[in-house]
Amino acid sequence: MNPATAMPEFDLVLRNAQAVTASDTFFCDIGVRAGRIVQLGFGLGPGAREVDAAGRAVTPGGVDAHCHLDQPMEPPVRMADDFESGTKSAACGGTTTVIPFAAQAKGQSLRDAVHDYHARSEGKACIDYSFHLIVSDPTPQVLKEELPALIREGYTSFKLYMTYDDLKLNDSQMLDLFDIAREHGAMAMVHAENSDCIEWLTKRLEGSGRIAPRYHAHARPMLVEREATHRAIALSELVDVPILIVHVSGKEAVEQIRWGRGLGLKVFAETCPQYLFLTAEDLGIDDSYHGARCVCSPPPRDKANQEVIWDALADGLFTVFSSDHAPFRLDAPEGKRPGGKEVPFRHIPNGIPGIETRMALLWSEGVLAGRITPQKFVELTATNPAKAYGLHPRKGTIAVGADADLVIWDEREFILTNKQLHHAVDYTPYEGMLLSAWPGMTICRGEIVWDGSHFTGRAGYGRFLPRAGPSLLPKKRG
Numbered sequence: 475m476n477p478a479t480a481m482p483e484f485d486l487v488l489r490n491a492q493a494v495t496a497s498d499t500f501f502c503d504i505g506v507r508a509g510r511i512v513q514l515g516f517g518l519g520p521g522a523r524e525v526d527a528a529g530r531a532v533t534p535g536g537v538d539a540h541c542h543l544d545q546p547m548e549p550p551v552r553m554a555d556d557f558e559s560g561t562k563s564a565a566c567g568g569t570t571t572v573i574p575f576a577a578q579a580k581g582q583s584l585r586d587a588v589h590d591y592h593a594r595s596e597g598k599a600c601i602d603y604s605f606h607l608i609v610s611d612p613t614p615q616v617l618k619e620e621l622p623a624l625i626r627e628g629y630t631s632f633k634l635y636m637t638y639d640d641l642k643l644n645d646s647q648m649l650d651l652f653d654i655a656r657e658h659g660a661m662a663m664v665h666a667e668n669s670d671c672i673e674w675l676t677k678r679l680e681g682s683g684r685i686a687p688r689y690h691a692h693a694r695p696m697l698v699e700r701e702a703t704h705r706a707i708a709l710s711e712l713v714d715v716p717i718l719i720v721h722v723s724g725k726e727a728v729e730q731i732r733w734g735r736g737l738g739l740k741v742f743a744e745t746c747p748q749y750l751f752l753t754a755e756d757l758g759i760d761d762s763y764h765g766a767r768c769v770c771s772p773p774p775r776d777k778a779n780q781e782v783i784w785d786a787l788a789d790g791l792f793t794v795f796s797s798d799h800a801p802f803r804l805d806a807p808e809g810k811r812p813g814g815k816e817v818p819f820r821h822i823p824n825g826i827p828g829i830e831t832r833m834a835l836l837w838s839e840g841v842l843a844g845r846i847t848p849q850k851f852v853e854l855t856a857t858n859p860a861k862a863y864g865l866h867p868r869k870g871t872i873a874v875g876a877d878a879d880l881v882i883w884d885e886r887e888f889i890l891t892n893k894q895l896h897h898a899v900d901y902t903p904y905e906g907m908l909l910s911a912w913p914g915m916t917i918c919r920g921e922i923v924w925d926g927s928h929f930t931g932r933a934g935y936g937r938f939l940p941r942a943g944p945s946l947l948p949k950k951r952g
Contacts, residue, residue, distance in 0.1 A: 480520050484512070486920050487521030488880065491532040493872045494848045496857040504532070506878040509919035514874060525915065525922075527882050533852050534870050535570025535601075535879030535918060536833045539859035540663075540720060540744060540796030542825065543574040544594045548640075551823050552808040554898040555801040557598035558933045560829060563897040565923040565931055567830035568913035570601050570879035571860075571869050571939070575633060577608035580640060584609065584620040588629065592938070599936030600929075601918045602877075604863070606663065607632035609651060610641045617650055622658050628940025630864045631661040633720070636702045637669040637771070648709050656715035659943035661862060663718045663744075666702035666727070667694060667772060676820055685818035687765035688758035691773040693819070699772050700726035707734040707741055716740035716944070718862060721798050723749045723772035724779035728786050742862065742946065744794040747828050747835050748774050749783045752903055766810040768903050769822045770800065787854065788846050793946065794862060795854035797832040800825020801899045809900075827899040831890070837883060838910040864941035877919050884914030884926060896929060 486506040493500055493514070505513035505521065543560040544553055555563065564572055576591035578584045584607065591605055607624065609616065609632050621632070632655070634648055635641035643651070648664075655662040675693045679685065684692070703719055707730060710717040722728060722745045734741040752774035758765030768774065786792055802823045803809035810822055833855055840846040846854075860870025868877055890909050892902045916924035923931030 482522040483519035484521040485523065486878065486917075487518050487524045488532065488917075489524060489526050490529055491527040492529055494531055494533045494852055495872050496849055496853040499848060501529075504872070504878070504880070506920040509878055511872065511874055511876050511878050514872070525882070530914065531848060531883045532872070533848070533881050533883065534856040534872055535881055535916065536568050536855045537571045537573070537859040537865065537870055538564060538569045538797050538799070538829060538832060539573045539794055539863055540746070541572050541574050541799040541829050542801070543572070545575060545577055546579070546590070547823070550808050550813050551802070553801050554803045554809065555799070557595040557603070558600065559896070559898040560799070560801065561598070561600040561603065561936055562929055562931065563830040563895060565601050565916050565918065566896045566913070566929055568833035568881040568916050569829065570916065570918040571603065571865065572601065572829070573604045573606055573863055575608045576605040578610050580611045582611065584616050584624065588624065595938070597934045600923060600931040600933055601936045602939055603936050604865070604939040604941055605629060608641065609634060610643070612643065612647050612650055617654060621654055625658045625660045630659070630941045630943050631663060633663040633665065635665045636706065637665065637667040637672055642669050645705070645709060648706070649713060652710055652713040652715045652717070656713055661718060661944045662710075662715065663720050664706045665721070666699060666706045666719050668698040668702045671698040671701070680818065680820070685820075686758060686761035687763060687769055687819050687822060688754070688761070690769050690819040690822070691754040691757050694771060694773050696724050696726040696775065699723060700730055703727045703730040707731070707739060710741070711737070711739055716742065716946075718742040718744060718793065720744045721746050721749070721772060722783070722792070724775040725782040728782055728791060731791060742793040743791060744796050745783050745787065745792050746796055746798045747832055748798070748826060748903070750780055750839070751835060751907070753777060753780070756903065763816045766822050767804050767901055768826060769810070769819065769824055770798070770826050771824050784845055787840070788850065792854065794859045795832070795836060796859070797828040798825070799827055799829035801827045801897055803900045805900055826903050827897050827901070830895050830897055831902060831904055833881070834909055834912050835904065842885065842910045858946070861945045864943050864945065865939060866945055878917060879919065880917040881913045882915040883911050885911045888912070
C-alpha cells in the first residue's frame with residue numbers, strides 16, 4: 475500500500491522525535507488519536523496531519539502549577555492578563571496546562587469564589603486548566619462543609635498565606651486547614667513569610683523615609699522567610715501532613731526544608747525563575763521607581779543565593795518549578811503605579827510576569843548550560859507538578875494514554891524582548907537576556923497551538939480539569 479494514499483490511522487503523527495520524560499530519552503514516532511497518545515514506535519502508519527521533529531528534543535507540555543490570572547484585586551489595581559491572554563501566552567511558551575488560584579475574600583463563601591473564577595475563565599482558556607483554592611477566611615462553614623466538598627469535587631489543593639493583611643492566617647487556622655488536607659487527601663501550599671516581622675520592618679523604613687521600590691527587599695530579608703518556613707514545617711509535623719512551600723527564594727529557607735526532610739517529614743518545595751535570574755539589585759540601586767517592575771514576594775536575593783537555588787534544583791530539593799506569573803502593567807494606573815502615582819513600596823502590587831518565559835529560561839540556562847539534565851527539566855516543569863496536583867498520568871508525561879501535550883524545542887540563540895511575548899503586560903523582567911532555545915511547536919491535546927512563530931490555538935479550546943489527590947508519595951499498603 476502506498477503510504478501517501480493510505481487512510482490515516484492517526485489524527486496526528488509526530489515523527490523522528492527525541493522524546494524526553496522524567497526518567498528516559500528515546501527516539502520514536504508519536505501517534506495521536508482523539509487528543510491522546512495512542513502509540514509510540516517506529517514507522518507508524520499515516521496521520522491526517524504529520525509533523526517531522528527532525529530529531530529535536532520533544533518534552534511533555536509544561537504544567538504551570540502556580541500562576542495568577544484575572545484574580546480579583548482591590549481597585550484600582552487589576553491584573554493585565556485574563557484567561558485568554560494568559561493562556562495564549564502560556565501556550566506560546568510551551569505550557570499546555572495552568573493551575574491559577576480561585577481566591578476567597580474575607581467574608582466570602584469559598585464556593586462563591588470558585589463560581590466567580592469559573593465565570594472568569596469560561597470560554598476564554600486556550601489550553602487546559604484547573605484551580606487551586608486560596609483560603610483566607612476559614613469559617614466553620616468553610617472548614618466543615620465547603621472545603622471538604624470542593625476537595626471531593628476535584629479542587630484538591632489550596633494555598634495558605636502567612637503574610638498580607640487580607641490573606642494571612644494564624645497558626646491555629648493553619649492547623650485546622652492542615653488537618654483537612656490530611657483527612658481528605660489534599661495538598662496544602664504555603665506562602666511562608668513572617669507577617670509581623672515584615673510589618674515592623676516596613677514601619678521603621680517608612681519612618682525614615684525609605685519608601686523606594688528597592689526597600690521592599692529590606693522589609694523582607696531571608697530571616698522572615700526562614701522563620702515562617704520553619705514554623706510551617708513544624709505545624710505540618712504536628713498534624714502529620716505533607717505540605718508544599720511555594721516560591722522559595724534562597725539559602726535560609728532551603729536549609730529549613732533540608733532540616734525537615736532530615737527528620738523524615740514530607741516537605742515539598744517550589745521555586746521560580748525570578749530566584750534564578752533576578753537579584754535584589756533589579757529592585758533598584760537608587761531611589762528611582764524603575765525597580766517596581768521586579769517587586770515580588772519573597773524578593774530576589776543575591777548571586778550567591780541564585781547558585782543555592784540552582785544547586786537545589788539539580789540535587790532534588792525542589793519538586794516543582796513554576797512561574798508565579800502575576801501580571802501587572804508597569805506604566806498603568808491599574809498596575810504598578812496605582813491611580814497613576816509612584817507609591818511607597820508597601821503599596822506596589824506584588825508580582826512579575828513569567829508564564830511564557832518559564833520553560834525557555836530553564837531549558838536555555840538549565841539544560842543547555844549543563845546545570846540540569848533534560849530529564850530533570852521534565853520532572854520540574856511537567857511531571858512533578860502533575861503528580862503534586864493530581865493530574866498525572868494524564869498530564870506531565872509522554873506515554874500511551876496520556877494527553878498529547880507536547881513541545882518540540884528549537885535550539886537557537888536570540889535576544890529576548892517583550893515585543894516577542896504574547897501576554898498583556900508591558901514589560902518582561904528578562905528583557906535583553908540571551909537565550910538559546912524556544913518552543914518550536916506546542917501541541918495541546920493533539921492540536922497545534924503554537925507553530926514556532928504564530929499562536930494557532932483559540933479561546934475556549936482549553937478544558938477545566940477536576941483533579942485527584944497528590945500522587946508524589948507512594949500509596950500506603952493496607
